[in-house]
Every structure is written in structure tokens, then in C-alpha cells.
Amino acid sequence: MVKQKLKAPEGAPSDVERIKRESNFLRGTLKEVMLDRISAGIPDDDNRLMKHHGSYLQDDRDLRNERQKQKLEPAYQFMLRVRMPGGVATPEQWLVMDDLAEKYGNGTLKLTTRETFQMHGILKWNMKSTIQEIHAALLDTIAACGDVNRNVMCASNPYQSEVHAEVYEWSKKLSNDLLPRTRAYHEIWLDEEKVAGTPEVEEEPMYGPLYLPRKFKIGIAVPPSNDIDVFSQDLGFIAIVEEGKLIGFNVAIGGGMGMSHGDKETYPQLAKVIGFVKPTQIYDVAEKVITIQRDYGNRSERKNARFKYTVDRLGLETVKEELEERLGWNLDEARPYHFDNNGDRYGWVKGIGGKWHLTLFIEGGRVADFDDYKLKTGLREIAKVHTGDIRLTSNQNIIIANVSAQKKKKINELVEQYGLTDGEHISALRRSSIACVALPTCGLAMAEAERYLPRLVDKIEDIVDENGLRDKEITIRMTGCPNGCARHALGEIGFIGKAPGKYNMYLGAAHDGSRLSKMYRENIGEEEILSELRVVLSRYAKERQQDEHFGDFVIRAGIVQATTDGTNFHE
Ligand code: SRM
Ligand code: SF4
Numbered sequence: 171m172v173k174q175k176l177k178a179p180e181g182a183p184s185d186v187e188r189i190k191r192e193s194n195f196l197r198g199t200l201k202e203v204m205l206d207r208i209s210a211g212i213p214d215d216d217n218r219l220m221k222h223h224g225s226y227l228q229d230d231r232d233l234r235n236e237r238q239k240q241k242l243e244p245a246y247q248f249m250l251r252v253r254m255p256g257g258v259a260t261p262e263q264w265l266v267m268d269d270l271a272e273k274y275g276n277g278t279l280k281l282t283t284r285e286t287f288q289m290h291g292i293l294k295w296n297m298k299s300t301i302q303e304i305h306a307a308l309l310d311t312i313a314a315c316g317d318v319n320r321n322v323m324c325a326s327n328p329y330q331s332e333v334h335a336e337v338y339e340w341s342k343k344l345s346n347d348l349l350p351r352t353r354a355y356h357e358i359w360l361d362e363e364k365v366a367g368t369p370e371v372e373e374e375p376m377y378g379p380l381y382l383p384r385k386f387k388i389g390i391a392v393p394p395s396n397d398i399d400v401f402s403q404d405l406g407f408i409a410i411v412e413e414g415k416l417i418g419f420n421v422a423i424g425g426g427m428g429m430s431h432g433d434k435e436t437y438p439q440l441a442k443v444i445g446f447v448k449p450t451q452i453y454d455v456a457e458k459v460i461t462i463q464r465d466y467g468n469r470s471e472r473k474n475a476r477f478k479y480t481v482d483r484l485g486l487e488t489v490k491e492e493l494e495e496r497l498g499w500n501l502d503e504a505r506p507y508h509f510d511n512n513g514d515r516y517g518w519v520k521g522i523g524g525k526w527h528l529t530l531f532i533e534g535g536r537v538a539d540f541d542d543y544k545l546k547t548g549l550r551e552i553a554k555v556h557t558g559d560i561r562l563t564s565n566q567n568i569i570i571a572n573v574s575a576q577k578k579k580k581i582n583e584l585v586e587q588y589g590l591t592d593g594e595h596i597s598a599l600r601r602s603s604i605a606c607v608a609l610p611t612c613g614l615a616m617a618e619a620e621r622y623l624p625r626l627v628d629k630i631e632d633i634v635d636e637n638g639l640r641d642k643e644i645t646i647r648m649t650g651c652p653n654g655c656a657r658h659a660l661g662e663i664g665f666i667g668k669a670p671g672k673y674n675m676y677l678g679a680a681h682d683g684s685r686l687s688k689m690y691r692e693n694i695g696e697e698e699i700l701s702e703l704r705v706v707l708s709r710y711a712k713e714r715q716q717d718e719h720f721g722d723f724v725i726r727a728g729i730v731q732a733t734t735d736g737t738n739f740h741e
Contacts (some may be wrong), residue, residue, distance in 0.1 A: 174488055181470030189218045190317065190380050195352035195372045196222045204358070210246035210294050218377065222381070223355050224248045224311025225297065227602040230288070233611040249611060250291040251314035252277075255345035256324040257285025257562035258571075259309075264560050266307040268537075268550050276299045278546070280607060281535035283388070283656055284321050285562045286314065290611045291649040296527075301359040306370060312355045317381045319348040319460060320725030325392035325409070326563045327514055327529070336389050337409055340449065344388055344456055350377055374377030376457055376464075378541025380647060382435040384424050384475035386460060387426075389564075390419070396509040398564045399657050401425045401440040404477040405459050407452055408443070410505045418448045420504045421455055423489065424481030427654030429739070430473055431668065438659035438686055439736030440480040444490045445501025458496040462489060482737065512683035513602050513645060516564045516593030518578070525558065526573040528581065531593045534605045534620040535566025555580055566604050597631050598643040599625075604657075608650025608667065613649035617667025623648040626696065633704050637711035644720040645681065649671070659686045659739070662721035663703070666692045675699060677706070678730040681719035686733040689740075690724075 189198070199221040203212045210222065217227045229244035237245055252267070259267070271279050276291030292300055301311060312319055324341035325334060351374050356362035361428045361739050376379070390407040391400035400406035407419035425441030439528050447455055459477075466484060468475040481489050494500045516529045531565075532545070537707065549568070553560065558572025573581055585592065593601040606612070608619035613670060634640055647661030660666040664676035672695055676687035691702055706729060714723050725732045733739050 176466050176484060176488070176492060178466045179468045179470055179474075179483070181468075183469050184472050184475075185372065186218055186317070186472060187380060187383075187469050189215045193219050194354075195374065195379065195516070196316075196350065196354040196381075197352075197358065200354075201358045204294060204297060207295075209243060211243065212294070220248075221317075221468060222313060222316030222350070223301075223359065224253065224314030226315065226613075227615055228611045230291075231613075231615070246294065247276075247290065247611075248294065248297055250289045250292055250297070250304075250311055251282070251321075252287045252304060252309050252311055253314045253321050254286045254309060254562070255322045256341040257326055258338060259560045259562070261556040261560060262560075263307050263309055264553040265302065265550065266309075268546065268553070269628050270300055270303055271537075275374065278536055278538040281532055281537060281562050281566045281568065282572055283564055283566060283606070285323050285326065285536070285564050285602060286321050287562070288607075290607075298359055305723055307362055310355070313349055315385070317386075318350055318377065318385055319345075319382075319386045319388060319456075321345065322348075323387075323389035323398045323403075323564055324612060325390060325395055325397055326561045326569055327395045327397050327612075331525075331527075332414065333392055333409060333411050334521075336416050337392055338450075340407075340452060341388075341390050344453060347453055348376070348388075348456060348460065350381065363494075376460060378464060380464075380466055381467070382460065384472060384477075385471045386463060386477060388452050388456060391509070393507045394510045395515065396512040397514060398589065399512050399660055399683045401683055402427050402438075402657050402660060403441055404463070405456060406441045408507050410446065410507060416449060416670060418446055418502075418505070419452055420446050420507060422503060423459060424478045424486070425553070426476045426478040427657050427659055428476070428654045429654070431652050431666075431674075433473070434740045436473050437736045437739040438654060439482065439739075440684070440686060441478075442481075442486055443504045444493075445503055446503060446505050448653035451497075455493070455501075456492055459498065478736065487682075509682035509684065511643070511681055513643060514567050514593075516561050516567075516601060518592070521572070524575060525571075526575065526578050527561075528570040528573065528585070528592060529563070529597065530568050530570065530585070531591045531601055532567050533600070533603070533624050536620060537730075544588055545590065548584060548590050551585050551588070552581055555584070597627075597634055597640050599630060599634050599646060602643050602645045603627055603647070604661075605648045606650060606653075614653060615667060617650050617670055617673060619648045619650040619656065619665075619667060623665075626699070629696070629700055630703055630707075633700065633707050637708050639707060639711055642679070645679070661687065662719065662724075665699075671695050673699065675702065677721070677724045679721050681721050686736060686739055687721070688730040688733050690730050 274296040275289035280288040322345040389398040406422035422441035429436040561569040605623040608615035650667040654705040679687035
């Protein structure tokens with residue numbers, strides 16, 4: 171068979187390609203503009219580059235109108251995202267982040283859907299100190315955003331802790347080895363001088379000078395938990411465990427959640443499994459997959475630039491063949507695996523070596539001190555006495571991990587003293603909720619998410635209670651726009667913001683993250699959301715089969731059609 175000649179889409183490169191090309195390996199004029207005291211903002215071109223350093227310029231949208239009226243520039247501030255593979259932090263690092271949020275940020279921490287910390291509200295003048303202090307705590311923000319490989323996620327819910335420990339090491343290795351090679355970050359933020367003998371022209375052996383056409387995401391799942399939503403990744407690895415030992419990974423390619431309202435050329439897509447590799451082969455696979463996207467991804471239309479569109483355009487088999495050709499060896503046949511959920515496992519669980527792990531629910535991933543709930547203080551007190559580690563989960567929660575039997579009592583006392591929740595006294599619906607940041611910081615938000623979902627859940631809980639479904643885990647996810655930062659299309663109930671107070675409502679995703687949802691109602695407000703859910707949830711209560719998940723029920727009952735592939739998400 172003659173091999174198809176692969177091509178990248180034609181068309182003029184997008185402006186971001188120009189910015190990267192002219193940036194001298196992600197430097198731009200960032201060093202200079204960060205010193206400028208006239209504006210709290212930075213020019214657009216530099217802001218594009220800033221992403222590759224883990225940060226975006228934002229403005230507080232709650233203040234936008236008022237500042238406009240007063241003819242003031244927007245309330246500019248920076249968001250900063252930490253690179254922390256697998257979401258694992260030491261208690262000391264937690265304390266540093268807690269302190270930095272007070273000192274330079276808005277006092278809160280956001281635990282993100284990719285297992286890391288974000289801080290909001292950092293003023294330009296404080297950015298360098300913040301990054302330097304993060305660096306001193308042995309963390310960084312390199313490539314946490316931008317057209318590169320992002321924070322590598324790995325399963326955090328410890329079912330089989332030995333395998334988890336191994337998988338975590340792989341996620342760290344992938345994250346470190348796939349970093350850009352430019353010293354821009356070190357020069358701009360850490361005052362690194364050019365070392366004598368450094369070549370004048372830098373090289374990016376894997377990325378090349380233009381980096382990738384778009385962001386790239388990798389995650390590793392350990393069945394039966396699909397907590398990281400492996401099928402939403404550009405490149406997903408599914409750990410295959412035999413007799414308690416990790417023997418390798420199934421490889422899945424081409425997932426992603428984002429889309430634009432009203433544009434059917436954009437859609438969420440699930441990654442598809444293409445084969446099996448040994449643990450020692452995953453770096454090579456990741457590197458070669460990334461270079462395929464580098465070479466054939468769309469550099470003209472950013473909204474069609476993610477790897478999922480490259481895979482769909484070229485065809486899964488073609489991409490697999492290209493991968494095998496670049497590797498010089500073939501993938502084995504995929505091994506059987508089974509997922510049963512994509513949520514977190516709450517409460518205490520015992521792992522290896524007599525160590526304990528406690529998963530706590532953090533609503534919307536927002537760590538703050540509220541009037542009647544001193545969550546941030548409580549977690550700080552735990553971090554002060556804890557000697558294990560702290561894991562951030564992709565469902566925006568935390569695991570106080572590797573607790574000795576002696577320390578368990580003390581941690582429990584603090585949990586009780588501060589009223590922290592391990593999910594026991596709240597509804598299963600709330601435990602299964604995640605929401606993206608949205609307003610007031612996200613410039614792309616069309617509606618509230620993190621600030622609204624808890625209030626909406628209060629009301630849905632009444633319906634759930636009326637129908638005896640309090641303990642039924644139904645995943646519910648809300649995003650303020652169709653970019654899908656809370657992986658809305660994999661929520662059994664999903665909401666995408668359309669306009670203030672208005673959402674598209676989606677139903678029918680699989681409880682294990684293996685099927686996308688389908689739009690059920692468009693552009694509806696709270697009253698309609700509740701009346702629609704009242705009907706559907708009461709039918710679920712009465713008509714469901716034993717152990718049938720809500721996402722499966724709505725399809726069997728004909729309430730929505732199953733989405734069998736991202737390409738029919740909009741049908
Ligand atoms: Fe996201 C852009 C927040 C996970 C898809 N995301 C943004 C920006 C940076 C807005 C912007 O570009 O101006 C948001 C910053 C808001 C703020 O104020 O902090 C933002 N995304 C987040 C976080 C913090 C949501 C959260 O509440 O946890 C998550 C940070 C993850 C991390 O630590 O790296 C976050 N974003 C995701 C995910 C989920 C995931 O990766 O598992 C997705 C869907 C998966 C995917 O990538 O397909 C996601 N974010 C997007 C997109 C759509 C990308 C696309 O190509 O389809 C955008 C918009 C863009 O890139 O242009 C976006
Ligand atoms: Fe912002 Fe949209 Fe992402 Fe929510 S989904 S954080 S509104 S970009």
C-alpha cells in the first residue's frame with residue numbers, strides 16, 4: 171500500500187505563530203515590560219508569550235464597568251498556574267502557596283481540574299517575587315499554559331498505592347522531559363545570566379522554534395478509576411496492572427473538550443485507544459505523538475488546531491502508522507481494562523506500608539476562608555503537622571496522603587475542628603460536582619460557574635432528596651463557556667454558560683468518562699433547569715434498572731441520544 175502523504179492544513183499562519191516566531195524562544199519583550207510602571211498590564215503579544223511561563227494577564231470583571239466609567243484602565247492582575255505533575259505537593263509547598271496567595275494574590279487558592287494550584291489577583295510588580303518564591307519551594311510555572319505540553323496528570327485516588335507511586339514517577343518524568351529547552355523563563359523570572367559558552371542560537375530539539383500549534387495535554391489513569399478523564403487528553407495512558415504489577419499502558423490519542431458555540435467544526439472529542447506499550451516506552455510515544463502534532467497540526471485556525479482535529483482530519487489509522495514509523499517499532503494490541511467512575515473516592519483509605527490517605531471535598535476547588543467555614547486555615551493547620559504529602563485531584567479536591575497511623579488521629583481532630591468534609595455529610599451529587607473558575611477572573615466566561623454551581627446544587631439537592639437519590643453519584647459539571655475547563659461534556663449533567671444566567675444543558679455522558687453527553691436544552695435559566703431536572707430525575711428514581719447510572723438511563727429512556735463520537739456531538 172502506498173503511504174498517504176501527510177500534510178498540515180494550508181492557510182496563512184495565525185498571529186500567534188508570528189508572535190512565537192519573533193519571540194526569540196518565548197522571551198519577547200517580557201523582561202522589559204514587566205518593569206514598566208505606567209500600566210499594570212502588558213501588551214497582547216507579550217501576554218501570549220506569558221502563557222508559556224504559566225501566567226495570563228486578566229482583569230477583575232466585577233470591576234470592569236465601574237473602572238470604565240471612571241476612565242481607569244481595567245483592574246489588571248495576573249493569574250499564575252504552577253506546574254506540579256501528578257498534583258503532588260509537600261506540606262511545606264502547600265504552606266508556601268498558602269502564604270503567597272495572601273501576600274501577593276487575592277488570598278485564595280484555586281485547585282484546578284488538572285491537579286495543580288492557581289493563584290489569582292497578582293499585580294505585575296509582584297509577579298517576579300511570586301515566581302521566585304515558588305521556585306525556592308522547588309516548584310515552577312514553566313509551560314503550565316501555552317502551546318506546549320502542559321502539567322501531566324496522573325491518577326490520584328489510591329486504590330493500589332504501589333502502582334500509583336510508579337505511575338506518579340512516570341508522570342513526573344514525562345512532565346520534566348517534555349519541557350521546552352529555552353532558558354527564557356530562568357532569565358526573565360529568576361535572573362539567570364547567560365552562561366559562558368551557551369550557543370547564541372538556542373534550540374528546541376522537539377518543539378522547534380514555533381512550539382506546537384496549540385496546547386497539548388497528557389494524563390495517566392489507573393483503572394478502575396478514571397479520575398483524570400483519560401479520554402479527554404490529547405494523549406492518555408491507561409495503566410495495565412497484572413497481579414498487582416504495572417506491566418504497561420494502553421495508549422489513547424486525540425481527546426479534548428473545547429468547542430465554540432454555534433460552530434459545528436469545533437466539538438469535544440474522546441481519545442481512542444490505539445495499542446499497548448511497555449512503561450519504558452511511554453516517553454518515546456509521547457515525544458513522537460507531539461512531533462506529529464507539531465508537523466501536521468493546524469497553524470492557521472487556532473480553533474481547529476488541537477491534536478483531536480489533526481487525528482480526525484488525518485484518520486486514526488494514519489496517525490497510528492505515522493507514529494509507528496517515527497518510533498521504528500509497532501505498538502502491541504491494546505489490553506483489556508475496566509473503568510467504573512471518573513470521580514474521587516472520599517474519606518480514609520489504607521495504602522501500602524500502613525499509610526493512610528484522606529480525600530477531602532473542596533467545593534469548586536476554591537481554598538478560602540469563608541465567614542462560617544475556615545477551610546484555608548484548616549488546611550494550613552493540617553499542612554503544619556502533616557509529614558506525608560498532599561495530592562491535588564483532577565476533580566478539584568485534595569488527598570492528605572501517606573499519613574501514619576499515629577498522625578491520623580491528629581489530622582482527624584483538625585478535620586473536625588475546622589468542619590472540613592470528607593464527603594460523608596453532603597449529597598453524592600455535590601461530591602460529584604466540579605466547576606471552572608469563570609467570573610470574575612476568566613476573560614472568556616459568558617456566565618458564572620464556580621460561584622454559581624454550589625447554589626444551583628442546593629436547589630437540585632431538594633429534587634434529589636424528594637426522589638430518594640441523595641446517595642446516588644451523578645456527576646455534575648459546569649463551565650462558564652464552551653471551552654470545557656471543567657470537562658462539562660463528560661458530566662452526566664453538564665452546563666455550559668451562554669450568557670449571564672443562561673446555560674446549555676447536557677445529559678447522557680457515561681459515569682466512567684467513556685461517552686460524551688448530548689445537548690438537552692439550550693439557553694435556559696435556573697427555573698427551567700430545575701423544572702427539567704425535576705422531570706428527568708424523578709423518572710430516573712422510578713424507572714432506573716439496578717445499578718444503572720444516570721447517564722446511561724437518560725439514553726435508555728430516550729431522553730437524549732447517545733453521542734457515539736465527538737463528530738456527532740452536535741447532532
Ligand atoms: Fe482551561 C482557557 C482555566 C482546565 C480547556 N482555561 C482557560 C483560561 C486560561 C482562559 C483564557 O484563555 O483566558 C482559564 C483561566 C481562568 C482563570 O481565571 O483562572 C482556564 N482551565 C482552567 C482551569 C483553572 C479551570 C478550573 O477551574 O480548574 C483549569 C486549569 C488546568 C491546569 O491546571 O492546567 C483548566 N481547560 C481545562 C480543561 C480540563 C483539562 O485539561 O482536563 C480543558 C478541557 C480539555 C481540553 O483542553 O480540551 C480546558 N481552557 C480550555 C480551553 C479550550 C481549548 C481548546 O482547544 O479547545 C481554553 C481556551 C483556549 O485555549 O483558547 C481554556
Ligand atoms: Fe473560562 Fe470558559 Fe475555561 Fe470556564 S470554561 S475557566 S469560563 S475559559
